[in-house]
Amino acid sequence: MSQDKTPVSFSDLKLAPALLKALEDVGYEQPSPIQAQSIPPLLEGRDILGQAQTGTGKTAAFALPLLSRLDLRRREPQVLVLAPTRELAIQVAEAFKTYARHLKDFHVLPIYGGQSYEIQLRQLRRGVHVVVGTPGRVMDHMRKGKLKLDNLQALVLDEADEMLRMGFIDDVEWVLEQTPDDRQIALFSATMPAEIRKVSQKYLNNPEIIRVAQKTATADTIRQRYWPVSGLHKLDALTRILQAETYDAMLVFVRTKTATVELAEKLEARGHACEALNGDIPQNMRERIVERLRNGQLDILVATDVVARGLDVRRISHVINYDIPTDVEAYIHRIGRTGRAGKTGDAILFVAPREKRLLKAIEKTIRRPIDPMQMPTAKDINQYRIQRFKQRIRDNLSDQKNEFFYQLLTEVQQEESAEPLEIAAALAGLLQGDEPLLMSEKEYKPAREERKGRNEYKEGKRSPRRSKEGGSTRALPLKGHPEVEMKRFRLDVGYQHEVKPGNIVGAIANEADLDSKYIGHIEIYEDYTTIDLPAGMPNETFAALKKTHVCQQRLNIRVLDEKSDAGDRKVLTTRARSEARVNARSKSHGKTKERKRNTASGKKKAPTPKKPGKKKRATRSGETK
Template sequence: VNQRDPQILVLAPTRELAIQVAEAFHKYAKHIKGFNVLPIYGGQEYGGQIRSLKRGVHAVVGTPGRVMDHIRKGTLNLDGLKTLVLDEADEMLRMGFIDDVEWILEQTPKTRQIALFSATMPTQVRRIATAHLTNPAEITIKMKTATANLIRQRFWPVSGMHKLDALTRILEAETFDGMIIFVRTRIATVEVAEKLSARGFAASALNGDIPQAQRERTVDQLKKGKLDILVATDVAARGLDVERISHVVNYDIPHDTEAYIHRIGRTGRAGREGDAILFVAPRERRMLNAIERATSKKIELMELPSTELINDKRIAQFKQAIADTLATEDLGLFKHLVEQYQNEHNVPAIEIASALAKLVQGDSPLLLQHKPVPRADKAWESRGNDQPRTRDRGKGSERSERPQRPRKDAPPEKGMQRFRIEVGHIHKVMPGNIVGAIANEANIDAQNIGRINIFDDHSTIDLPADMPEDIYAGLKKVWVAGQTLNISREGEAPKAPSKRSPARRGDDDRGRVFEDSKPGKGPKSSRDAGDKPVKKSKPGVKAREREREKAAAKAKAKTATSKAKKTKEAGKAKKKANGKPSL
């Protein structure tokens, strides 16, 4: 305790996790007099951190970037370090911090002890463990123990209803204390939180664009019960440890199973039971199966609450609000006013009460209009009996029973408009790549993306006709299969595609831009929409014909130019011979 230089250094991937670990240090060391711990992370002023380090601290908990800054400035002395902890090493790898971690490891004394914690063990994390740990003991917690026993996992197949409406029904029907709703992008956190707030829920966004002080206030409000719902990205919610979180909703399905495990780990903590709900679009069924394999548990199919159930709950809440007001409020003045109005206008008290209730309710209807809740189709219900496809269809071929596929030249459906995008078969693109890129970058729900027709060197796609211009402009710059979409409305001439390499954005809430010298290569986060490296391939028949036509037109133009030049020169020579000056 008398040593002034840090003896323990904990590296954490996010500011929130660094704060949580520092709070845990305070809790565990409350009986050790004079013990000091300091969290250091970006977003705070250097001055306060430097003053605390000069006064002396026993443990430092920090994010890799800020720890490196202090080491380089000479304000963090690691000569007396005895223990180094790498917390959530796989997340630091995913966020691109692994090189920073190795640099920090090289600055520490060889005599320090290292502890590494990781939810998964990717190759690079295991390589670090092998290189820097001495005869380490590996302790593994079985996935089944970690998730299956305490957390009830359910999924809702996205079909026939907007995700926000489905989420609203779930929030009204489920009994929950605190909740985290996970979305993919920072923009989505704000949009979903604002829409939920407008529907009467105590919700707030949590993402990397929000100032650190505001983020800390938001988490504190959740802990104290002043806030019930956080809408967050994976990174912003990393390390959150709030006991009252009873539910986790995966509004957007995660990109990998590790992210799912981390997400649902926000609930079911400290021996409490938790609920995890997953929204799954038809194209995301493979990820659902992968999650089930990773967690060693079958995820239940969830039916949305019916209109009748929601209305029953709303009526019960309405009656309870009346009972609570009658029991706790001084109603003397209002009784007098109602009685006065009744005598003056000869209106029954029941009608006055009804008018007051309508006044309080406002324009928002108390009850939902009756709409049948879409049920999961048989394909979802019989997931467990999926059989591999075979070439042998048997005698009773099902081909004739299937609905005929729409022709490629069929017009768009009502409310949709057809667009052209400059990516096609020669770029090895698949419909899922296009849907994923547009859904992620433009925040357009996959169910609002219409027919996709893929041709040799381009494709067409049907999108909402009322798509905002800013989203349309943004889609021009989206990259798929190593190509910019360069989207244009069908019939318009597309602009020449950019020859510049893409500035890849892994929208994982870090605000970092990855730039590559070659299209199609980059961090994994930039390829989540199927943007894989493109292999060189031979152009299609139509593409070759177009190239030949271009070459012929170019040669014809060159011949015409040469002929015109010769004619002009002959004219000049003739005028000169006649004694006339040439102009």
């Protein structure tokens, strides 16, 4: 087992000069423990089994040595990285690009659900050296013969325990079985459950075992909070923070350069002194922007991680993680821009439902809980607006220019026979302009009123309406999250296709990038399924789900229409289920023979869903009946 000993610098690790130059560009000087221990054996071609938390620098630990061993003359996949989510796949692919910036003609491709197949196929045809993808989409390309791994040199399983938790472990094993026997494997996992140990014992060859404890923490001068917020409402959430928090200057972190510009423009349109700060902006202009923040001409900067590295402005009282970082060390660096030189600071983290695991990883690494924020009410926001308006008046009371206005208003008072307070109120209204100072309760609704559950409707009150055939036309409240507005959708896959709730949950969670706990009630019918999902899904997500296949059936998701779908809404009777099962068996009889022939000839087949139990009703609303 490797010892926790860190060399002086990356140059001690015998990395290629082009990689060392890239590390110097991004400001990396000393390798983290996981990097110091993983890079040497990976450079030697050995398998490794690494146990380390998110944020310890795992990506560089495997990317740097594997880049060193690439043959750039061969435009074919030599490295495959499997990641549990598309966010992590994108992040890992971006890291490869960063480290390989001085390697000529290097190509990396992230492949994941929710993106067009054609875009990914086009890049695969052109040739890539590294592929980073989610298990499901990688399998799709492999089964279609578009992703060929005959000459694969190395395979990385990143966050293996998370892939196990999300139900991808069978897919991971299938991919492993399709790769050459002599490929190198690096498996990283924050925890080491029994299933992951079995995979390592089965597929890894005498691996180097590495365990690293994370030692970094955050300053006690920084108050850390998180706000559970949907991606659809992030801008509203940030706007309310700006209205309810007392801040001097604010640094808002997003993931991409484009996002810095888009968000800065939206905040500026809402009346805030705001600028974007990203790598596309020339260095001299960046320096001017930072100077404007320092001297009070700007109050808000929207930035990416790279350009904010080393930023030191004492005015920064708040750091907003608008996009949650997937690297814990990046989180620590971000919030370190406030609470400096003995001052206190505030760090607020926006956490979408699917990002709760990242929140837990951050808390575990910094060894302290991050408290949830309370959504400010209209009363809270109005109180803050009133105090700010009063302060503007106080700040102007001692202004020397007031002598002229004092004389002018005295004349107005005499001419109009008005009381001083009447004139002051008129001037206050003139100062405020057309925008109302106070927010109305109707204008501000932080969340839907908690709705009653299925068993909480009082006698005489209407519950969600059901048709005579038993199918509900209205979404049920989401268990544990009654504030989330749900909508009922129809999917073109049903019992006759041998689908189970787990198949549907896995596909939607992956393609829509939605935490499974936000997938509501599922009812499976003979040839279709109804499912409750959060309302307001982005159009691109909806389009991706339409094209998603489950049990070889295209979902073709659409909002459940009471009129057009009413005739089909019949839950399967016992006899109908039996007939559907027989029909499904007869359809798959030929496929079974083919599968046996393939097995006999040495071909490997992708895992298929198990058939549903005999008398279990295929539903999902907290449990299987």
